[in-house]
Amino acid sequence: xxxxxxxQFQITKIVPIEMGGLDLSFTNSALFMVATTAVVSxxxxxxxxxxxxxxxxxxxxxxxxxxxxxSTLRSSAGNEGMRFFPLVFSLFMFVLIAxxxxxxxxxxxxxxxxxxxxxxxxxxxxxxxxxxFAKHGMSFLKLFVPDGVPGALVPLVTLIEVISFLSxxxxxxxxLFANMLAGHITLKVFAGFVVSxxxxxxxxxxxxxxxxxxxxxxxxxxxxxxxxxxxxxxxFTVLTCMYLNDALHxxx
Amino acid sequence: xxxxxxxxxxGTEVPADAHSTGTFPPFDGGTFASQILWLAITFGLLYWxxxxxxxxxxxxILEDRRDRIAxxxxxxNRLKQESDAAIAAYEQALAEARGNAHKIxxxxxxxxxxxxxxxxxxxxxxxxxxxxxxxxxxxxxxTTALANVGEIAxxxxxxxxxxxxxxxxxxxxxxxxxxxxxx
Numbered sequence: 001x002x003x004x005x006x007x008q009f010q011i012t013k014i015v016p017i018e019m020g021g022l023d024l025s026f027t028n029s030a031l032f033m034v035a036t037t038a039v040v041s042x043x044x045x046x047x048x049x050x051x052x053x054x055x056x057x058x059x060x061x062x063x064x065x066x067x068x069x070x071s072t073l074r075s076s077a078g079n080e081g082m083r084f085f086p087l088v089f090s091l092f093m094f095v096l097i098a099x100x101x102x103x104x105x106x107x108x109x110x111x112x113x114x115x116x117x118x119x120x121x122x123x124x125x126x127x128x129x130x131x132x133f134a135k136h137g138m139s140f141l142k143l144f145v146p147d148g149v150p151g152a153l154v155p156l157v158t159l160i161e162v163i164s165f166l167s168x169x170x171x172x173x174x175x176l177f178a179n180m181l182a183g184h185i186t187l188k189v190f191a192g193f194v195v196s197x198x199x200x201x202x203x204x205x206x207x208x209x210x211x212x213x214x215x216x217x218x219x220x221x222x223x224x225x226x227x228x229x230x231x232x233x234x235x236f237t238v239l240t241c242m243y244l245n246d247a248l249h250x251x252x
Numbered sequence: 253x254x255x256x257x258x259x260x261x262x263g264t265e266v267p268a269d270a271h272s273t274g275t276f277p278p279f280d281g282g283t284f285a286s287q288i289l290w291l292a293i294t295f296g297l298l299y300w301x302x303x304x305x306x307x308x309x310x311x312x313i314l315e316d317r318r319d320r321i322a323x324x325x326x327x328x329n330r331l332k333q334e335s336d337a338a339i340a341a342y343e344q345a346l347a348e349a350r351g352n353a354h355k356i357x358x359x360x361x362x363x364x365x366x367x368x369x370x371x372x373x374x375x376x377x378x379x380x381x382x383x384x385x386x387x388x389x390x391x392x393x394x395t396t397a398l399a400n401v402g403e404i405a406x407x408x409x410x411x412x413x414x415x416x417x418x419x420x421x422x423x424x425x426x427x428x429x430x431x432x433x434x435x
Contacts, residue, residue: 009277011287022285029283030290037298044306051313053320059313066310086303094298110291113277115284119291181278 005188009112009181029116032108036101040093065093072237077245084244087127091120092237099180099229103222111232112180117173124240125169132247143250172239179232183225190218405430 015026044065047058055063069089073081095111102109110116132140144161145154193214200207277283406426413421421429 006276011277011280011283017286023282024286024289026290027283027286029287030294033290033294037294037301040298041301041306044302044310048306048309048313051309051316053317055313062306062310063314066307066314086299086307089307090295090299090302093302094295113283113287114279115287116291119288120295123295177278 005185005192008108008184008188011113028108029110029113032098032101032110036094036098036110039101040090040097044093065089069093069237072234073241073244076238076241077248080248081241081244084127087123088237088240088244091124091240092233095120095176095236096230096233099233100226102180102184103225103229109180109184111176112184114173114177117177118169120176120236121169121173124172124243128243128247131244132250135247136250140247140250143246168239168243172236176232176236179228183221183228187218187221187225190214190221194218402427402430402434405434 011027011029013025013027014031017024017026043058044062047056047062050056050059052059066089069092070082070085073085073088077084098110101107102112132143136142144158144165146157146161149157191214194211197203197207197211197214203210409426409430410420413419
């Protein structure tokens with residue numbers, strides 16, 4: 001069990017809840033979702049409680065995250081995109097902090113479950129579709145018919161555009177899910193090698209010595225995983241911004 | 253025990269794991285409902301906190317700072333303009349004062365010059381007067397002296413002639429002789 005790289009993704013019930021035949025238990029996953037929300041909220045609220053004209057270090061971090069997301073959103077969706085700022089900011093912070101919390105040993109990684117990332121992706125796409133139709137009505141469908149395409153190619157291009165649009169929630173969610181899952185499995189596998197090599201019979205003193213190699217790998221991978229944790233949150237956010245841009249300006 | 257894999261254990265440890273054993277946990281559909289529910293609750297809460305509390309507060313802070321910086325810059329600009337104006341006024345006053353000083357110096361110099369000139373002319377005129385007086389006096393003295401010379405010569409000639417020839421010459425002869433001799 002200690003070496004099983006899949007065990008870390010196991011969902012265990014903390015408070016079993018059953019409603020209408022559905023298992024709605026409060027699980028370890030739910031616990032870490034609550035933790036993520038709590039960390040983000042406490043970080044942003046406590047660091048800005050001083051409302052300092054000259055920021056403290058914590059307040060400066062909060063302002064940096066605000067301006068980082070704001071500039072990302074503004075650069076891809078323009079100033080009108082700022083109406084989605086709370087959504088985009090919440091998504092970025094939720095994914096980022098969930099990823100980072102997952103880097104602690106024995107902690108559960110919320111974003112390593114496809115259903116969570118898929119739900120977040122559907123939230124984004126749902127927002128795009130609802131807002132797109134609410135704002136542009138039927139002309140939102142121009143999104144699927146690019147300008148300047150020769151008449152004969154329109155059906156083909158439209159088909160491709162529809163498929164690409166439908167694959168967005170899949171690619172958005174699978175990208176984040178697969179990155180987090182693969183990273184954590186790789187880490188666990190290399191860490192498992194260290195333990196196995198040290199405990200291995202018949203290798204004698206060579207066991208602990210060769211165990212240094214996977215240990216170095218595990219340390220390097222830990223660094224890489226922190227990068228991936230940030231990068232995937234950023235990628236998720238940037239793609240969200242680009243999709244929202246489609247909802248704001250469908251015709252191009 | 254350490255080799256027990258997820259595939260082989262049959263939910264003996266935690267009964268709650270029952271449905272999640274045997275399948276890869278992320279693809280275990282039995283946990284989806286609970287994950288979606290709790291994600292909706294926690295993400296909804298996060299969204300609410302962000303949009304109602306955290307983000308307005310941070311944007312307020314940033315706006316305050318931007319306003320303050322803009323205000324300070326405007327104030328600094330105003331003060332700079334004021335000091336520029338003061339410097340310009342000072343420069344102008346300085347230039348005026350310099351011009352005045354120049355004029356005063358020039359006037360004074362001109363006045364002094366004309367003064368000196370006048371006095372010098374006056375002094376020269378006085379000197380010329382005195383010179384001509386003195387010349388006149390000298391001329392007078394010279395005439396007097398010359399007249400005296402004639403008289404002395406006459407006297408001396410009379411005495412000489414008397415002694416030489418025993419008889420005094422006439423006055424007219426004497427004058428004539430003296431005059432011709434003196435010429």
